[in-house]
Amino acid sequence: xxxxxxxxxxxxxxxxxYLEFNVNRAENxxxxxAGVTSWNDCVNAIDxxxxxxxVAATGAGYFVITMQQGNRFMLAPNAAYDEIAGTKPxxxxxxxxxxxxxxxELEARGVDLFLYFTGDGPDDDPVVGPKFGAFVDDDPKYKxxxxxxxxxxxxxxxxxxxxxxxxxxGWWIDxxxxxxxxxxxxxxxPLYEAAKAGNPDSLVALNDGxxxxxxxxxxxxxxxxxxxxxxxxxxxxxxxxxAQAFNLSPLGKVWAEExxxxxxxxxxxxxxxxxxxxxxxxxxxxxxxxxxxxxxxxDTLIKVGQLMKG
Numbered sequence: 001x002x003x004x005x006x007x008x009x010x011x012x013x014x015x016x017x018y019l020e021f022n023v024n025r026a027e028n029x030x031x032x033x034a035g036v037t038s039w040n041d042c043v044n045a046i047d048x049x050x051x052x053x054x055v056a057a058t059g060a061g062y063f064v065i066t067m068q069q070g071n072r073f074m075l076a077p078n079a080a081y082d083e084i085a086g087t088k089p090x091x092x093x094x095x096x097x098x099x100x101x102x103x104x105e106l107e108a109r110g111v112d113l114f115l116y117f118t119g120d121g122p123d124d125d126p127v128v129g130p131k132f133g134a135f136v137d138d139d140p141k142y143k144x145x146x147x148x149x150x151x152x153x154x155x156x157x158x159x160x161x162x163x164x165x166x167x168x169x170g171w172w173i174d175x176x177x178x179x180x181x182x183x184x185x186x187x188x189x190p191l192y193e194a195a196k197a198g199n200p201d202s203l204v205a206l207n208d209g210x211x212x213x214x215x216x217x218x219x220x221x222x223x224x225x226x227x228x229x230x231x232x233x234x235x236x237x238x239x240x241x242x243a244q245a246f247n248l249s250p251l252g253k254v255w256a257e258e259x260x261x262x263x264x265x266x267x268x269x270x271x272x273x274x275x276x277x278x279x280x281x282x283x284x285x286x287x288x289x290x291x292x293x294x295x296x297x298x299d300t301l302i303k304v305g306q307l308m309k310g
Contacts, residue, residue, distance in 0.1 A: 004244040010061020016287035020073040023289040043094035051291035052105035059305025062112035072125040080155040103167040119175030144182040154190035161198035170203035171195040238278020245279030264303035
């Protein structure tokens with residue numbers, strides 16, 4: 001089955017941000033009262049069986065989780081990262097390979113795994129960021145990405161891609177902004193090729209930010225990122241210049257926020273309309289330190305799944 005046919009068959013998915021500045025911040029409810037610990041301890045706290053059970057309970061066909069965003073902390077071990085950053089295993093990259101474990105649990109429940117990666121790496125980290133050298137300057141209004149950074153960051157991505165192989169059905173790569181960061185086809189190519197290294201049949205999307213319509217950002221990408229701030233924008237067709245139509249929006253008022261902005265009935269209607277056109281819909285919800293999905297959001301998704309079954 002072609003990868004685009006496979007994801008369309010699954011109809012909709014769940015997306016979560018598992019990030020250090022959410023789950024390891026004492027005042028954040030996503031921390032679950034654990035306090036501030038090492039990143040290694042955070043990742044060790046994830047209950048992959050509970051997480052996989054929760055996703056499967058919703059009836060969603062695929063699950064997307066963040067590998068990193070902004071700061072130094074990765075979700076799985078990576079020797080290339082440690083070499084470039086000058087970090088030791090367990091510091092920025094945890095010793096536990098939670099992605100390998102999670103892929104096994106999801107596969108056993110018939111759920112596909114997608115991974116979120118970034119286009120700007122650990123640029124916000126004052127120590128590790130300069131080691132990768134993402135930008136030629138640090139102007140927050142207009143940053144220019146460098147090929148030197150892209151080649152280093154692609155090494156990190158390639159290591160993950162080769163390790164996980166066909167376990168990962170697709171990569172959603174954020175921060176490949178043409179205007180804001182100066183990304184172009186030449187600079188995106190190493191990231192695209194690194195993501196495809198382990199599974200040539202994987203879907204790869206490179207994000208150019210929030211738009212008012214579905215847009216293709218890189219000539220060879222098989223899927224558009226489709227990032228929107230709400231569930232209001234349907235694709236005009238299944239393929240956007242040859243790339244599978246894909247929607248990603250938060251269930252809460254903003255990203256990684258615990259509220260429920262939409263009823264199960266509304267989401268069911270939106271997903272059904274997108275599916276009829278040929279698109280798929282991804283709902284972002286909060287994931288807590290132990291890998292559990294925020295209860296009210298999980299309840300909403302389970303009801304959506306029940307409506308989808310009819």
